[in-house]
Amino acid sequence: MEKTIILKFTKQTWRKPIIYGLSKNFDLVFNILEAKVLPRQEAYAIMSLEGPDEEYYKGIEYLKECNVIVEEVPEQIQRDEDSCTHCGTCTAVCPTDALFVDGDEKWVRLDTEKCVACGNCVQVCTVQCISLFVI
Amino acid sequence: MAEVRKSFEEINEKIRSGKAVVLTADEMSELVEEKGPKAAAKEVDVVTTGTFGMMCSSGAMINFGHATPKIKASHVWLNDVPAYAGFAAVDIYIGATEPREDDPLNRVHPGRFPYGGGHVIEDLVAGKEVNLRATAYGTDCYPSKKFERDFALQDLPYAVLLNPRNAYQNYNCAVNMGEKTIYTYLGVLKPDGANGNYCSAGQLSPLLNDPYYRTIGVGTKIFLGGGQGAVIWHGTQHNPAAERGENGVTRAPAGTIAVMGDLKTMEHRYIRGASMLGYGLSLFVGLGIPIPILDEEMARFTGIRDRDIFTKIVDYSVDYPQGTGKVLGEVNYEQLRSGKFKFNGREVDTTPLSSYSMALEIARELKRWIEEEKFTLGVPQIQLPGTR
Ligand code: SF4
Numbered sequence A: 001m002e003k004t005i006i007l008k009f010t011k012q013t014w015r016k017p018i019i020y021g022l023s024k025n026f027d028l029v030f031n032i033l034e035a036k037v038l039p040r041q042e043a044y045a046i047m048s049l050e051g052p053d054e055e056y057y058k059g060i061e062y063l064k065e066c067n068v069i070v071e072e073v074p075e076q077i078q079r080d081e082d083s084c085t086h087c088g089t090c091t092a093v094c095p096t097d098a099l100f101v102d103g104d105e106k107w108v109r110l111d112t113e114k115c116v117a118c119g120n121c122v123q124v125c126t127v128q129c130i131s132l133f134v135i
Numbered sequence B: 001m002a003e004v005r006k007s008f009e010e011i012n013e014k015i016r017s018g019k020a021v022v023l024t025a026d027e028m029s030e031l032v033e034e035k036g037p038k039a040a041a042k043e044v045d046v047v048t049t050g051t052f053g054m055m056c057s058s059g060a061m062i063n064f065g066h067a068t069p070k071i072k073a074s075h076v077w078l079n080d081v082p083a084y085a086g087f088a089a090v091d092i093y094i095g096a097t098e099p100r101e102d103d104p105l106n107r108v109h110p111g112r113f114p115y116g117g118g119h120v121i122e123d124l125v126a127g128k129e130v131n132l133r134a135t136a137y138g139t140d141c142y143p144s145k146k147f148e149r150d151f152a153l154q155d156l157p158y159a160v161l162l163n164p165r166n167a168y169q170n171y172n173c174a175v176n177m178g179e180k181t182i183y184t185y186l187g188v189l190k191p192d193g194a195n196g197n198y199c200s201a202g203q204l205s206p207l208l209n210d211p212y213y214r215t216i217g218v219g220t221k222i223f224l225g226g227g228q229g230a231v232i233w234h235g236t237q238h239n240p241a242a243e244r245g246e247n248g249v250t251r252a253p254a255g256t257i258a259v260m261g262d263l264k265t266m267e268h269r270y271i272r273g274a275s276m277l278g279y280g281l282s283l284f285v286g287l288g289i290p291i292p293i294l295d296e297e298m299a300r301f302t303g304i305r306d307r308d309i310f311t312k313i314v315d316y317s318v319d320y321p322q323g324t325g326k327v328l329g330e331v332n333y334e335q336l337r338s339g340k341f342k343f344n345g346r347e348v349d350t351t352p353l354s355s356y357s358m359a360l361e362i363a364r365e366l367k368r369w370i371e372e373e374k375f376t377l378g379v380p381q382i383q384l385p386g387t388r
């Protein structure tokens, strides 16, 4: 699976090479989308984490053992199915193929399971029928 | 087998008596492949085509009626989108790509362009009220200098879709060989030729099924935005001299048509305002044309398949904007439609911008019109340039 997660670090944990351990110890690929150190030397990082389901859960356990607070990005994509024109424009920017052109008749489908809530499609949708909402 | 020859009149007579055999363009392709063009020409009377995509050269001609005291409008806005008012007193034209007056455009790049002329047209068709504001300099016969009112479509004495260029016969496949993402009228193009965007209904597309405009001409009755419309002339940039393959099919953007139809007969599903990130505004237009199978040649033409239709791969980072005319290669619609094609030693992901599924829906709806509602064919009164 691939999910977007938010990691929160304290002053102590931020200095350790914890994220690196995700790919060293587990069969996981991570990609940091954003990272910031806040005034009191606390820090957070938003990243996507990808790998087999089992490895993914082990990785999350490992992060928790390292005293990192882990939150899944609480957003989900929503599409107004009646409004979609099935033009396909959004499929160019979807990193996970959650939006894809389906079968012989080529309707554009959305597989919310695959969506990592990156928001790319929200920007490019030609009829503004996609939105992200916080769960 | 004797040669097949049918006239428009004969086919229309069959439609009226409910005996016409009508196939959609994809069904016809299968039949021609199976039985050959001669047998198909004998069997089939009409083939219906369809396309649904953003067609920028579109707009609506509106007359908003006289109020008292009367006004000769000089400047007009519909929901704050400027309309052209350089006609008689209360005639205006609203273009699909016109942004709302306060739109930040591309000042923060890429601009979002949430609302424009296309959306005004969509709102009218959807039955929503649209605010109309007009200013004028005032004359003895038209003293009023200001006018404002909310109109729904049914309140307008006259409102027609009047599109100077629709239904392009083939179109480029756009790639971006540059180093950064670009935002074009063919969508978002990632650097290094990572994706190829295309915009044609291919084997369903009207003019690709009648490559020499033998049956499509001025006076052809069409499906336009869910209502009935007509071809009124050849469109702007109509170019019948574009390169053609042995099958007669153009291998580059070629013919276009100008069309017209009553907005009041149209359906929201087939007329939609469009926003293209970083580019601007447009209008999704659903358009379908019935093609009479007059003879074997028309059966062969309508039997075309995606794999027989080729188009040019063009670099939109340099060659298109600079007009160098350089072409990087060719690709056919079967490859494009498959989602991937090989180019320059790498796999390119394709993105359709014209909806094949909606095009199919339109071709099927048009078939239903002919079969159930006895929609007859318009006989072209003037042929388009390039007719053979
Ligand atoms: S937000 Fe949109 S573009 Fe991003 S992963 Fe989800 S569906 Fe794809």
Ligand code: SF4
Residues within 6 Å of the ligand: A079, A083, A084, A085, A086, A087, A088, A089, A090, A091, A108, A124, A125, A126, A127, A128, A129, A130
């Ligand atoms: S860009 Fe919007 S309208 Fe087009 S297929 Fe995607 S979700 Fe549908």
